[in-house]
Amino acid sequence: MNCLEFRRHKLSDPRRLPDEVRAHAAMCPTCAAFAREVDETENELERALATPVPDGFADRILLHSRKPRVAWRAWALAASVVVAVAMGFSSFQGSKDASDQYARLAIEHVAMEPESLTTLRNADPEALKSVMHDFGGSLKEPLGQIRYLRLCPVDGGFGWHIVFATPEGLATLILVPGKQLPALETASTGGWSALARPARRGYYAIVTASASSTSRFDRLFRERINWGT
Numbered sequence: 001m002n003c004l005e006f007r008r009h010k011l012s013d014p015r016r017l018p019d020e021v022r023a024h025a026a027m028c029p030t031c032a033a034f035a036r037e038v039d040e041t042e043n044e045l046e047r048a049l050a051t052p053v054p055d056g057f058a059d060r061i062l063l064h065s066r067k068p069r070v071a072w073r074a075w076a077l078a079a080s081v082v083v084a085v086a087m088g089f090s091s092f093q094g095s096k097d098a099s100d101q102y103a104r105l106a107i108e109h110v111a112m113e114p115e116s117l118t119t120l121r122n123a124d125p126e127a128l129k130s131v132m133h134d135f136g137g138s139l140k141e142p143l144g145q146i147r148y149l150r151l152c153p154v155d156g157g158f159g160w161h162i163v164f165a166t167p168e169g170l171a172t173l174i175l176v177p178g179k180q181l182p183a184l185e186t187a188s189t190g191g192w193s194a195l196a197r198p199a200r201r202g203y204y205a206i207v208t209a210s211a212s213s214t215s216r217f218d219r220l221f222r223e224r225i226n227w228g229t
Helices: 003-012 019-027 029-050 057-063 070-093 101-112 125-134 211-224
Strands: 145-154 157-166 169-177 185-189 192-199 202-208
Touching: 003 019, 003 029, 003 125, 003 145, 003 157, 019 029, 029 125, 101 145, 101 169, 101 185, 101 192, 101 202, 125 145, 125 157, 125 169, 145 169, 157 211, 169 211, 185 211, 192 211, 202 211
Parallel strands: none
Antiparallel strands: 145 157, 157 169, 169 202, 185 192, 192 202
């Protein structure tokens, strides 16, 4: 049982874990912290779903729609982004032969998880070393300040979503094990630029706000990762 397998079990069925999975969490502080975060998220979701909608809530929204509060505007903007991305994803899924599909999927993943760009989560260099080791590589030098590290559902399985603070801004690195790409892919849409490149045990994708920043971070990543033999 390694950390990646533990996170797969925890995300697939948070409440029912085999004994060997629980034993791993008892010995691994990083996975224990990850399990607590998943449990907290599950509990918050349950509380939100159990909260009754007040009578007349919809009427009050319509009544005050001409003077929306900042929080409501922010929620509406976030909702519109999610809807737009979802519609774009649906139309894109219809074209399975697209030569840039995995680069575009990386952009869509970042857009669907906007909190990754605004919050600190599992910003642990040792956890990153463990993730890279499972992915078949090792860090020779830091890639930047780690801000966010999370195991996410991606491309029919699970992958690591990592955000770094760099001198040029935030750079997202997505590691997808077990999925091979035939060649480098690039894509730009919605103010984002991405590339997806084959790696030793799968592929990785990089997403930034510009093609030049994406290219530079990719070069840095390749220079500072030792893929072993």
